[in-house]
Amino acid sequence: MTTDPRVKTLPPQFDRFTDTRDMLDHARQQSVEYGLDDYFIVDVDSHREPNAHWREVLEFMENPVMRSNSLATLDARGTMMYVPYPAPGGSGASSQSMHGRVPHQDPQAEAVEGVTRHRDIELSRRAMDAIGINVQVVFPTSLLGLGMSPLAEGEAQAAYAYNRWMIEAFCAEEPRIKFMPYLPLRSPEMALRIVREFAGKPGVVGFLVTSIRYSPVHDNQFMRLYAAIEETGLPLAFHAGPTWDDDWMKTMNRFISVHALSFVHCNMVHLTNWIINGLPERFPRLKVIWVESGLAWVPFLMQRLDHEYLKRTSEAPLLTRLPSEYMREMFYTSQPMECDDHDLLEATMKAINAETQLLYASDWPHWDFDLPGSILGIRFLDAKAKRNILGLNAARLFNLPEGPDAD
Template identity: 50%
Template sequence: MNINNPASFDEAMSHFDTRVMLENAEEQARARHYEDFLIVDVDSHHYEAEAMNEIIDRIEDPVLRENSRFAKGLNLSSGGQGPFGNQEMTGRITRYPGRKHEKVPPTPHRDITLTHRWMDALGIDIACLFPTPMLGLALHPQLHVEVQLAHAYNKWLCETILAEDSRIKSMLYLPLTDPEAALRCIEEFGERPGVIGFMVTSTRYRSICENVHMKVYAALEERGLPLSFHSGYSWQDPLLSASTKFITAHALGFPIYNMMLMGNWVMDGIPERFPKLKTIWIESGLAWVPFLMQRFDNEYMMRSSEVPALKRLPSDYMREMFYASQPMEMVNNAEALELTFKMINAESQLLYSSDYPHWDMDLPSTIFDLPFLDMQAKRAILGENARKLFNLDPQLSAAKLAKKVSYTQR
């Protein structure tokens, strides 16, 4: 395959199949006997841009709807890269360009079929699906666009995907920049099948702790719906724009945005105001959490008068929160990772996530193969913690049950 020859590349991609692409991952899952494990992936992605015409049809504002049809979608990239993207790794990972060529049956919806294919290959029973380009929507200069598109996307996802398949769940996009619109989202979609919570994108520059947001958090707490903060990056950020390479902007951007939100969330006393509201911090790795615990506790001990709402150390609140595992910093320092697990109470607070299909995705083996975890802890992190948090049906997938039967028959 010559990636510099469009005809050659398109011909190769015409035979693309997720199941073939993930053969090694499926073999790995089989070797580790995941058939006995409930595995819940709390952070996976689809490319909603492929269904943008369906989503645009659900935009309520007729002017924005027609403008979006004319423009064939909206530019939602948060990376500030224009047409020259870096996430794709220049053809070395073909999950991105190959997907649009992959052949699927007419029913169910294309996204359901493709999602099942990668879930079955990885050994995933239940997956929480997030959008991808829309993760940068909070940076859009027009608040109206964020609100309208968030509502249209949530409506499309609930009607087209979640209502049709019990293995696919989602924490819906919450347009928190507009508290009234966010409250409407919770009231309209909070009880829909497959909705297990709501997600706030971390790439934003507006406060999330002002009093106008409290009714949103109260509505979530009332309904027992967790709130997640899904991080990202923006190379256009004044700080990150000093990065000379994408790897720097990517490595720092994801933790930085969640660190800022975490700081405000804790220091403004939101956990004290809403003690039953569960929060999840997604796609920013884990290494930043111990750093922030130590840093905040140290500052707190010197100037606790500045944060009178806090009744405990900042780290005490952070240890009660939930964290998604990906991308787990596990290269060359198992001792540091083990200490990180201890500091965040990983056996009860860590949730496995793959971040599929992104280039830095983590297979379930990143948890299963950790030498310092016993089997009970592995089961908890891979699925049981999420099952309890989201009150999920613990049933294994049909594909996994079939494998379990085949092992029994051997």
């Protein structure tokens, strides 16, 4: 039997020690097949897990007592104090990896030798090069549950420290990595400080609200924050996540059910409050992105809110248009894109003005990540729409100098 020299022998099973380049070997082949070198591709949602570098993060924690407590907890237990563990979503996080069969939350432990740059920068570059990505926006996996921390000051201190670490250790060293500083909504003053301090810093392309939280986004205490973000010209992103701790989710007996609904549920609540309370009218220049909720829920919510609004307009007095019209001006990331029924997908993309409002996202390195081929393989999209979704929409939204002009 002869062996084709073009076929690479891969390990029989991927685990946290597998080299990213081996794990993404098929992605690299697809990149060549699709000719991705001819596209400008921005990945608007990828993840790096900060827990392996939490000691570095704690160097930026300002409160000396909380920093000392955090270091002691890290030394004794190996856990991140003030960050709900396991996070996000309580026991839901431990179910992501399917009992070890699919790497997800486990730290990547592959060998990185002979590299002077930060280990995680090298891992990010390996993934970007294999997938065919020019620019990658990075979110912190475990911190997506930080909004459920029992201590508001703990959330604020951890958020500020992580933001500084990402900007100074990552973005300043790798121009292809972009970042949205985490906003601790339960500490509006700290959130406002973060906007004012980090807007304009290397790699900062927007600001992040983690959607696993019970803070009502329309509360008056956040209005100065939104005004400050609007002044920067940068977008505000709401990143969804899984939780088994919500009372509704606790009724479910399978993680597949939680995963299907919790990612969508939290962003549906925040978006509904955002629109019905007239925030698009109060902050018309503030661009909003809804991250990692898929797309199938958006047309449903458009119809549902329009239907209710037309019967009870007095309860949303600030609105001058239908809720769906505001939603069509918002931005949505593609992952995880529900594409099993192309007729429904086509109707969904038409409803959200995908050609100008949809942003490609991989969600690497999570188990359900999507390659650029998930966009290029859609038959009903023309060439211009595919280029916009893969990178040009994000280039305009984030004002990326690397992005070519859409025309």
